[in-house]
Each structure stands twice: as structure tokens, then as C-alpha cells.
Amino acid sequence: MALEFNKIVEQVHKMSHMLDALDFDLGARLAVARERFANPPPLRVIRERVALVQSPQVSGYRGAIPLNGPAYEPVNAIYPAPPPPPSATIIAADGSQIYPNEQMPFHYYLINVGLFVYHHGASRVPEQLTIPRLAFHKDHVHDARGRVISARTVDARRTVREMQELGRLAWAKRGEARPLIALYDNHLLFGVNADVVGHKAIMRAYMGALVHLHDAGALLAGYVDNPVRSRVVIRLLYLLSLSDDEARRADLSSGGDLEGLKDIHLFNSVLRPGERSAIMVQNSPRNLAYKAGEGGGASYEIAFFYLKTSSGYQSSLARVDIPMWVARDRRAVDELHALLVAQCAMQGRNPYPYALTRADELAVVTGRDKQKLEDMINVELRKRGVEPVRFTAKEWGKALARSPKRKHDMGKAGGV
Amino acid sequence: MQDTEQTVVGRVLRATTRGFACGTHSRRVGPPHDFGAFVRVPIANDGACCVIGLIYAVEIKDDQLVNELVMADGIDPNVLRDQRENRMVPVEIDVLNVGYGWRDGRGLVVNAAHSLPPRPPMSLTDVELCAAEEVYDFTQSCDFFRLVLNAPDVPSDDLLAAALRYAAFAYPEAERYAFMVRSGRHIARLLGSDLKRLSHVLALIRP
Numbered sequence: 001m002a003l004e005f006n007k008i009v010e011q012v013h014k015m016s017h018m019l020d021a022l023d024f025d026l027g028a029r030l031a032v033a034r035e036r037f038a039n040p041p042p043l044r045v046i047r048e049r050v051a052l053v054q055s056p057q058v059s060g061y062r063g064a065i066p067l068n069g070p071a072y073e074p075v076n077a078i079y080p081a082p083p084p085p086p087s088a089t090i091i092a093a094d095g096s097q098i099y100p101n102e103q104m105p106f107h108y109y110l111i112n113v114g115l116f117v118y119h120h121g122a123s124r125v126p127e128q129l130t131i132p133r134l135a136f137h138k139d140h141v142h143d144a145r146g147r148v149i150s151a152r153t154v155d156a157r158r159t160v161r162e163m164q165e166l167g168r169l170a171w172a173k174r175g176e177a178r179p180l181i182a183l184y185d186n187h188l189l190f191g192v193n194a195d196v197v198g199h200k201a202i203m204r205a206y207m208g209a210l211v212h213l214h215d216a217g218a219l220l221a222g223y224v225d226n227p228v229r230s231r232v233v234i235r236l237l238y239l240l241s242l243s244d245d246e247a248r249r250a251d252l253s254s255g256g257d258l259e260g261l262k263d264i265h266l267f268n269s270v271l272r273p274g275e276r277s278a279i280m281v282q283n284s285p286r287n288l289a290y291k292a293g294e295g296g297g298a299s300y301e302i303a304f305f306y307l308k309t310s311s312g313y314q315s316s317l318a319r320v321d322i323p324m325w326v327a328r329d330r331r332a333v334d335e336l337h338a339l340l341v342a343q344c345a346m347q348g349r350n351p352y353p354y355a356l357t358r359a360d361e362l363a364v365v366t367g368r369d370k371q372k373l374e375d376m377i378n379v380e381l382r383k384r385g386v387e388p389v390r391f392t393a394k395e396w397g398k399a400l401a402r403s404p405k406r407k408h409d410m411g412k413a414g415g416v
Numbered sequence: 417m418q419d420t421e422q423t424v425v426g427r428v429l430r431a432t433t434r435g436f437a438c439g440t441h442s443r444r445v446g447p448p449h450d451f452g453a454f455v456r457v458p459i460a461n462d463g464a465c466c467v468i469g470l471i472y473a474v475e476i477k478d479d480q481l482v483n484e485l486v487m488a489d490g491i492d493p494n495v496l497r498d499q500r501e502n503r504m505v506p507v508e509i510d511v512l513n514v515g516y517g518w519r520d521g522r523g524l525v526v527n528a529a530h531s532l533p534p535r536p537p538m539s540l541t542d543v544e545l546c547a548a549e550e551v552y553d554f555t556q557s558c559d560f561f562r563l564v565l566n567a568p569d570v571p572s573d574d575l576l577a578a579a580l581r582y583a584a585f586a587y588p589e590a591e592r593y594a595f596m597v598r599s600g601r602h603i604a605r606l607l608g609s610d611l612k613r614l615s616h617v618l619a620l621i622r623p
Binding site: 118119122123124125126128311312313346347348349350354357358361 | 481483484485486487488489492493494495497498501502503
């Protein structure tokens with residue numbers, strides 16, 4: 001049964017009226033945020049306020065804080081795109097997966113990592129590589145109680161594989177033109193919950209991959225396009241509007257009077273194409289663990305900046321996560337900034353890094369790929385007298401009912 | 417016409433007894449894919465019997481990323497090479513069947529019949545360019561003209577003219593003029609009732 005649109009037309013109209021009200025509300029808050037962003041308090045006050053929210057008396061602040069030391073950049077600083085270096089090596093990684101199917105008589109999952117190398121400033125054909133790995137040993141696909149591992153566990157393992165392969169590739173390319181930019185298609189502040197099988201080992205492996213990238217001298221960047229959930233700078237602006245007493249009493253996990261506004265709203269309105277915001281770090285226990293935890297260190301705290309990219313036709317906002325070993329090096333940040341702007345101008349109207357687009361294309365496992373792999377595995381099962389379960393009765397019923405409706409076409413016959 | 421590296425046109429994607437489509441990578445597109453070229457491919461479950469066909473369409477497929485790049489003011493040279501050499505940009509070649517025959521001891525198809533083959537080729541079979549000797553042998557008779565001129569959904573007039581110009585190079589220089597004149601006379605018999613079409617085809621093959 002198709003969706004009966006005549007029954008939802010009126011509901012869509014009602015929603016449209018509500019959108020008008022929401023937009024008005026957001027516009028007023030954005031004006032307040034822009035005013036606070038343009039006129040931040042003196043650095044001394046900012047430092048005192050940050051020290052307060054990092055003290056044991058106050059908890060729950062998950063907003064941005066400016067960097068300490070020579071890498072400090074004013075909260076409201078905006079930097080235009082520097083000229084790109086004459087040559088560079090840009091590597092990008094992305095991953096895809098097939099989750100284990102509990103219904104199958106034999107359990108397995110697949111992680112496919114796509115890697116792409118772009119030689120900036122050199123007339124060379126870009127390099128591409130895919131690394132598929134099939135996991136089927138019971139120790140890999142079952143938890144300690146013999147249950148099939150969850151999709152979240154596969155996702156966490158995929159993230160680690162992506163970063164490990166990026167690290168290996170960076171190491172292999174360490175002799176190529178510098179700077180060596182390593183692009184990762186997600187945020188860098190990765191974390192796993194305790195329900196993920198082997199969560200501690202996964203975090204150790206992830207930190208190990210970061211160390212490998214650092215050792216290779218790579219300028220690592222986690223690229224988050226259209227970061228609709230980020231509001232760390234909005235939280236900072238709210239914090240800076242409070243007195244010390246108010247800060248102690250306020251719910252700092254919210255945006256206060258700016259609640260509902262996201263960083264993307266603010267930076268879309270204050271950045272012009274090619275510009276980036278100041279580098280800051282997020283105040284969070286997880287980032288603290290990166291900075292001080294096992295396998296980490298001061299170089300592994302994750303910082304970020306916002307970048308407005310443009311293709312000349314469209315612009316887009318991205319949050320770029322960088323480890324502190326990159327954030328502390330102004331020249332590295334400039335090179336990364338310039339090369340990201342250049343990458344985003346390469347694919348027509350779409351302002352997104354070309355290398356990441358290609359890494360995604362290499363990594364993706366389509367429905368047809370999944371079907372082919374299942375067929376290959378089913379052949380092996382049948383050879384050993386095991387009948388694969390292709391569909392449960394429920395799945396088969398859905399497939400039948402959802403199948404394309406056949407037309408009685410009496411016209412065409414044959415023909416190539 | 418017959419360098420071994422340059423003889424493979426592609427692999428069969430889908431086929432009927434009237435024609436077939438084969439695919440290849442955009443990187444490999446070259447002279448073997450010329451409009452009007454003669455190609456051969458073994459029919460299903462018979463390595464000795466081959467279909468002879470004429471290439472009548474070469475289609476380079478696109479995708480959304482290519483569409484985006486087309487819109488760019490300038491394409492980065494490395495992106496261009498990446499698109500052409502790394503990405504799987506498929507090329508489809510459509511072939512019209514015009515005859516079939518059996519390989520001789522040298523693997524060449526000679527004494528071919530100018531008619532539709534008994535079976536189509538199987539998918540993934542290698543499609544090869546005909547050797548000059550095969551083209552010469554096949555075009556000794558003009559019976560295949562009828563199949564070309566009557567083929568639906570094919571630019572038949574241009575295809576026949578392109579095939580004849582292509583075939584002329586398989587002839588010794590001294591025989592080319594006579595071959596074209598003989599072909600022109602046969603076309604005149606087939607298209608005698610359609611003078612506009614006849615004059616168009618004759619203009620296309622005029623030596």
C-alpha cells in the first residue's frame with residue numbers, strides 16, 4: 001500500500017506554519033550570538049571562567065575552550081585561506097561494512113576500507129586501494145556468551161580499521177612530497193561504550209593508530225561536513241555571558257538563552273568562503289582522556305576549527321578536527337586549511353574534499369556487492385552440505401509484497 | 417588493423433541473435449571501437465562458430481560525479497586522469513550481427529554466411545576485431561547490405577557507408593576502387609525505390 005498523500009497534505013501545511021515560527025525564534029538568538037561572538041570578554045576573564053568550569057565545583061560544561069600557550073587564537077578570530085603549498089600528498093580513508101546476520105547458519109562480517117592518494121602539485125595519476133577483510137572466526141563474530149556481535153561493535157572495529165589503514169598508508173608515503181595530509185571522514189574524538197565487545201582493546205588500537213600517524217609526520221584531520229549537532233562554541237558564548245555565580249548555578253550542558261542554536265548557524269553567518277574560525281578544544285572527559293589517558297598524551301588532545309568551503313557555486317560549513325600535534329603548528333594548520341579549500345573546489349558544484357569523495361566511493365559495499373558475497377558464501381556452504389537460509393518467512397513475505405509491480409507490456413520483444 | 421594488443425574490443429554484456437552489446441573500460445577505447453568496424457565473437461557453447469558484426473554505437477556512461485565535474489569551470493588535470501584511468505567509467509559498444517562462420521585452422525573466420533547466427537554469444541565472451549583477411553573475405557559478397565539497411569534502431573545508411581570505408585582498407589590499393597564501385601552498384605539495386613536515400617549513401621562512399 002503506497003503512502004496516501006491526500007491524508008498528509010494538511011499536516012504538511014501545519015508543519016510549514018510552525019517552521020515560520022521556528023525560523024523567527026532562531027533569527028533572534030543568532031543576532032544575540034553574533035553580538036557576543038563579535039565582543040568577547042578579555043582573555044583574562046575567559047581564562048578565569050574556563051578555570052571555574054573545569055574546577056570540581058562545576059560540572060557538565062561541554063563547550064569550547066581556547067588553546068593555551070603560543071597556539072592561542074582569539075575566540076572570534078577569522079582566518080582567510082592561505083595560499084596552498086606548491087606540493088603535498090593528500091591521503092584519505094573511508095570504510096564500509098556488512099553486518100553479521102544472525103539468521104545465517106554461518107556468521108561473518110565484512111569491513112572494506114577504501115584509500116585514496118592525491119599528489120597535489122604534481123602531474124601524477126592518483127592512487128587508489130581497497131582492503132576488504134572478512135571476519136568469520138567465532139572469536140571474532142561472537143561475544144563471550146556466544147552471541148553474534150552487535151552492529152555497534154562492527155562499527156567500532158571499522159573505525160579502528162580505517163584509522164589503522166590510514167596510519168599504514170601515511171607511513172608508506174612518508175617519503176613523498178610534504179606536507180602529508182591524512183583525511184578521515186568523521187570526527188576524531190572517537191569513543192566506545194562498554195557494551196561494545198573488546199571496547200578497551202578497540203580504544204588502545206585507535207590510539208595506536210593515531211600514534212602511527214603522528215610518527216609518520218602526517219597532518220591528520222577529521223572532516224565533519226555540515227556538523228548539525230555541534231554547539232560547543234554556542235555553549236562557550238553562553239558561558240561567557242554569565243557571571244561566576246550564575247555559571248556555578250546554571251545548567252552548562254545546555255545553550256542557555258541560545259538553546260536551539262548550533263555552531264553551524266553562527267559560523268555560516270560569520271565566515272565567508274575559504275575562511276576558518278579560531279582553533280579551540282572541546283572540554284570533555286573524553287578529550288581529557290585523549291590528553292592524559294593510556295596511549296595518549298598532550299599531542300593527542302583533539303582540537304577543532306570551522307571552515308567554510310566553496311566550489312564557486314555553493315558553500316558548505318565543515319568542522320575540522322585536528323590532534324594537538326597539528327594544532328600547535330601554525331604552518332601545518334595553514335597548509336591543511338589551504339589544501340582543504342583547494343580539495344573542496346575540485347568537484348564541480350559540490351564543495352567537499354575530492355579525496356574523501358573518492359575514498360568513500362572505493363569503500364562503499366553496495367547491496368549488489370553484499371548479494372554477490374552472500375552467493376559466494378552460500379556456494380561454499382552447499383558444498384559442505386549446509387543449506388543456507390536466504391530468507392526467513394517474514395523477510396520473504398515482505399520481499400514478495402514489496403516487489404515491483406509488473407506491467408502487461410505487449411509491445412517490445414527481443415532487441416538489444 | 418591487426419595488432420594483437422589492439423584486437424580485443426570488449427566482453428559481451430547482453431546478446432540476441434540480432435546483435436549484442438559489449439563493455440570495456442574507458443581507458444581502453446581506441447581504434448578497435450570505431451563506428452563501422454568489423455568484429456567477431458564465438459557463439460554460445462561453440463568455440464568454432466563465430467558471429468561477425470558491425471559496431472554501430474559506442475556509448476560512454478556517466479554518473480553523478482562526472483556530471484558535477486562537467487559543471488566545474490576547469491577540471492584539475494589529476495582529477496581528469498583519476499576519472500579516466502582509475503574510476504570504473506563503463507563504455508558500451510553496440511554491435512549489429514551481419515553474418516557468421518567457422519574458424520579455419522588459423523583461427524580466422526572465412527566463407528561466412530551473410531545471415532543471422534544460430535545462437536547469440538554468451539555474456540563475458542571476448543569480442544575481437546576481425547583480421548584484415550576476414551574483412552576482405554567477408555566483403556567479397558554484398559549480401560550483408562540487406563541486413564544493415566533493414567536493421568531497426570540503427571543508423572543504417574551511415575553504418576553501411578562506414579563499414580564499406582573500413583573494409584576498403586582490407587583490400588590491396590589496386591582493388592579498392594573496384595570494391596567500392598561494386599558495393600555502390602549493389603546498394604543501387606537495394607535502394608532503387610528510394611532515390612533520396614540512395615544518393616545519400618552513395619555520397620558517403622564516393623571514393
